[in-house]
Structure formats: C-alpha cells, structure tokens
Amino acid sequence: METPPANSTLDIYRTDGSKPNIDSAKATYQNLLGGNFISKDTGTDVPVVKKKISIFAKKVWDKADDIAIKPEISFQLKNKQTGEAIGEAKVIQTQAGQSEATVQ
Structure with missing residues (x-):
C-alpha cells in the first residue's frame, strides 16, 4: 500500500486488547496482536483493498x-x-x- 486509506489512522493494539497508554509503566514485553485502519470520522474499520503493504x-x-x-x-x-x-x-x-x- 503506497498511502493509507483517506481520512484514517492506524490503530494498534496488544494481546490483551488494551491500547498502550503513553504515561503508563511499560510491561516487560508486549506482543503486538494486530492493527487496522480506523476512520477518523466514524471510528469504524476501513478495509484495505490492496494486497501489497509495506x-x-x-x-x-x-x-x-x-x-x-x-x-x-x-x-x-x-x-x-x-x-x-x-x-x-x-x-x-x-x-x-x-x-x-x-x-x-
């Protein structure tokens, strides 16, 4: 994918489903479960249709x-x-x- 979907942000979360808190103490290690693009307007998933992603x-x-x-x-x-x-x-x-x- 050359550019992210329009008007979206990448939402990354950990295995426990929580989102990292910038001011909180970090765990010894964190497993990245996944990430998806979220619409800035609606907060819903934005599907990625291209197959190649860097x-x-x-x-x-x-x-x-x-x-x-x-x-x-x-x-x-x-x-x-x-x-x-x-x-x-x-x-x-x-x-x-x-x-x-x-x-x-």
Whole structure:
C-alpha cells in the first residue's frame, strides 16, 4: 500500500486488547496482536483493498544499557479472520551497544 486509506489512522493494539497508554509503566514485553485502519470520522474499520503493504517495525529498548543481551523480536502478519500467517516472519536483532533496531 503506497498511502493509507483517506481520512484514517492506524490503530494498534496488544494481546490483551488494551491500547498502550503513553504515561503508563511499560510491561516487560508486549506482543503486538494486530492493527487496522480506523476512520477518523466514524471510528469504524476501513478495509484495505490492496494486497501489497509495506510495514516498518521498530523496537526501542527502555534503559538499553541495563540489558546486555537483547532478545530477538519477530513480527509476522496474520489474516484476522482465519489466523493464517501471511508472508514470512521478520526478525529484529538489536546489536550490542544500540537501543533500537528497525525491520521492513
């Protein structure tokens, strides 16, 4: 997808269904359950009709210096209705001495 659907925003949520609260304490780890585009006017789902989507994922470690060996983080798209995996899983490995890593 070259551009997001008009007048929409990407809504990302965690496995427990809650949305991240900017001021709240972060969990040790968070699993990304999914994301969908939401209409800014109605708050309802905006279907994406194009099949090709480019997604960039970025992992930033809080207090990175306190974590000597950072675990690999993997991302994979799944079909919301069937649960079937789409494409290959992407893995982010944060290098020693770094606090963030990005994958496309």
